[in-house]
Amino acid sequence: MAKTQTLYDLLEVSPQASLDAIHAAYERLKNKYLEGKLNSGQLDATTQFNLIKDAYLTLSRQETRDRYDAKLTANRTSGPTVVYADADYSQPSNIWKWVLVVILAGGAAFYFSAQHKIETEKLRLVAEAQRLQLEQAAQLEKDQEAQSELQRARAAMAEEKRQEYEAARQRSELSRDSDRINRDLANAARQSQREDERARQQEEYRQRQVESQRRQEASEAQRRIDRERSLARQLEQENRSGSSKAGGIPMRH
Template identity: 35%
Template sequence: MSKTLYDLLEVSSTASAETIAAAHQRLAEKYHPHAPHNQGTADDGDALNRYKAINDAFQVLSRPESRQRYDQQLASKANAAATAAMLAPPPSRRLGWVAVLLIGAALVGGWQYQSRQEAEKARALAEVERQAKERRALELAAELEKTRLLQEAAEARQQAQLQAQAERDAQHSYEVANARADAALHSREVAAANAARENRRQQQQVLALEQERQREAQQRLERDKATLRQMEYDNRRGPSYRSY
């Protein structure tokens, strides 16, 4: 009986996916053509063939769909073998049946090869499509990241412009308020100076008036004194010299 894919991986037909993966890893390390224990040995080529067969078996049994199809093929072969055993022809007719079986095996092998090629092609197409989707997703993510960065840069520039404008407005308001305060202070100083000048002018006017009244009073006093002296002089000279 020819070896099945399970036999190549040294597992049973009911082995779990984890068991199959572990067996593949163990055998791949054992029969890897670049492994030191397989270099320069007599069975170097056999190790390479075994390594390829192990990988092919794992490619089929690691995917649930292909493993199910392979199990169905094994079941069909087993049923066919059982049926052939039950209907085994006499020895004289066995050669004909052997030829028929060989032809059937060749047809089944061709169908298996074609199915494997189609499965590999479908897997390759699926891988290409997956890579294309991943590439489109990466490009979309990069585009979104670029858009986000540009938006953040624009918002930062706008915020900086608003802040600069606010600082300019605050500086202008400070300068205007300072100028108004200076103008108000100057106005108060001018008003105070004017008030001081007016006060001095009024004081000078009052002083001048007071001095004028004092001069007039002094003049009246001098006239009164002169009149009194004349009257005293006239009184001393007698009544005949009086002017009245």
């Protein structure tokens, strides 16, 4: 004997479930349907979801739920039946309701199929947007890395130029110092030469003075000698002159 399937069974909740639990069960089954994970059994997924939707519409309102519970209690004495919705399809007067239900089911199937396509397209667009965002983020990260690398290269070039400038400045200072030292050495050498030349000139002047003094002294000595010789000759002449006159003229003393 087949087990009676109720609207609570379709929503996979107990008859004592709260309205919040019924709503949560419907949302869970709807998500399973949208993800294509709904187990349809002998029924196709669209028909089963329409039954789930009808069950939710019946059980989500307290008034219709009370009527359904009363009818479910009254039918428990009957044979095994499958109760899908709050409707009596055994009466001929309800045939148009059944036709309307079929039409609505077809429309709902088309609607949910379109909704499924729309949701699938939305998910695809969201995934594509996320992919583009990831690509843009990756490209931005690459651009930032390239910019950072360019800044580091510019900083390295600036540091290299600064070091070259500093080395050139130091070489220039060393060159100026070397030139100044060379000038100082040249000036010192010229000063030394001038001092040596002055000392040599002073020595020559001193030697000339000494030589002149010597010549003057020699000349003076020669003049004294000449005077002494002249006096000696005069005395000698006088002596000879006195000797010749000694006989007749007495010598004067």
